[in-house]
Amino acid sequence: MFVRERLERWIHLNMALVGGFIGGFSILNHHDLFGSAQTANMITLALEFTGRERTDLLLRLGGLLCYIMGLAATVILPMVFRINMKYLSIVVDFVSILIVGFLPRNLPDFVALYPLFLSMSIQWCSFKGAEGYVSSTIFSTNNLRQCVTSYVEYLCSKDVKAYKKAKLYGKVLLSFHIGAALSCVCYLLWGVHGVWCGLIPLLPAAVLVFVEQSHVPVWRVRLWLGLKWMHPAHLRSME
Numbered sequence: 001m002f003v004r005e006r007l008e009r010w011i012h013l014n015m016a017l018v019g020g021f022i023g024g025f026s027i028l029n030h031h032d033l034f035g036s037a038q039t040a041n042m043i044t045l046a047l048e049f050t051g052r053e054r055t056d057l058l059l060r061l062g063g064l065l066c067y068i069m070g071l072a073a074t075v076i077l078p079m080v081f082r083i084n085m086k087y088l089s090i091v092v093d094f095v096s097i098l099i100v101g102f103l104p105r106n107l108p109d110f111v112a113l114y115p116l117f118l119s120m121s122i123q124w125c126s127f128k129g130a131e132g133y134v135s136s137t138i139f140s141t142n143n144l145r146q147c148v149t150s151y152v153e154y155l156c157s158k159d160v161k162a163y164k165k166a167k168l169y170g171k172v173l174l175s176f177h178i179g180a181a182l183s184c185v186c187y188l189l190w191g192v193h194g195v196w197c198g199l200i201p202l203l204p205a206a207v208l209v210f211v212e213q214s215h216v217p218v219w220r221v222r223l224w225l226g227l228k229w230m231h232p233a234h235l236r237s238m239e
Contacts, residue, residue: 005131007212009168011086012130012137013175014205015123018093019138020179021198022116025100028187029195030109035116036124036138038067059110066114070121086209089126090202092119097198105192133165135172143169143176 019036026035034040041060048054077083096115103112120138129135135143150166153159179201186194 004212007208009130009171011205011208011212012127012135013171014201014208015089015127015137016135016172016175017179017182017201018198018205019120019123019136020176020181021183021201022093022097022120022179022195023138023176024180024183025187025195025198026113026116028184029192030113033109033113034139035113036120038064038117056108056110059108063110063114063117066117067121070118071125074122074125084213085122085126086213087206089119089123090206090209092122094199094202095119097195097202101193101195130172131164131168133168135169137172137176140173140176143172147173 023034023036026033041063044052045057045060045064048057048060074085077088078085096119099115100112124136124138127137133146135146147166147169150162150169154162154166182197183194186197188194190197
């Protein structure tokens with residue numbers, strides 16, 4: 001069980017890095033638009049419906065529709081086709097990143113983000129958390145809340161569970177913002193084509209998900225998780 005938890009955690013941290021990278025790239029390349037969420041977009045839509053000058057109303061509605069389609073797909077596809085959504089999310093992320101790198105620069109910002117709206121909504125529902133805690137890999141507000149409140153709870157009560165919770169959320173926050181920082185480096189070096197660097201962390205994510213989903217005996221996973229010093233018999237006892 002211990003090794004399985006570590007595997008799940010590494011998958012989640014890996015996808016948080018991807019989410020941070022895509023979020024950072026969309027802000028850098030599309031006039032501070034965040035390609036991972038819809039809160040600001042829906043607020044703007046409400047303002048435009050109630051009196052603000054309507055500039056890109058239809059384009060914003062299209063972005064919201066892409067996001068909704070991704071959310072709906074995570075419910076429908078497993079029920080109808082029994083598709084593993086973790087695999088599909090990685091594939092959709094991969095294709096979306098490829099597409100965005102080829103899009104012309106003169107596209108309206110919202111249209112250019114349509115592939116990312118779709119892929120990020122699917123990722124959000126496919127990688128829901130780790131170690132029994134719900135945690136987003138595509139934005140940070142709730143992760144920050146959970147990290148801070150859990151750590152303060154630990155300081156006040158010395159509850160080890162609160163410390164463990166704070167530690168997980170802190171790692172997710174760190175991974176997400178490392179991804180965002182890397183997106184800036186890639187943008188400065190290669191411009192819009194730097195988005196293709198986001199394909200790199202998807203490869204280990206796919207391998208880790210394969211190991212998790214294929215039910216490989218735990219002791220065989222030790223090389224992936226840095227536990228090769230432990231005896232296979234000991235690792236079997238942790239299953």
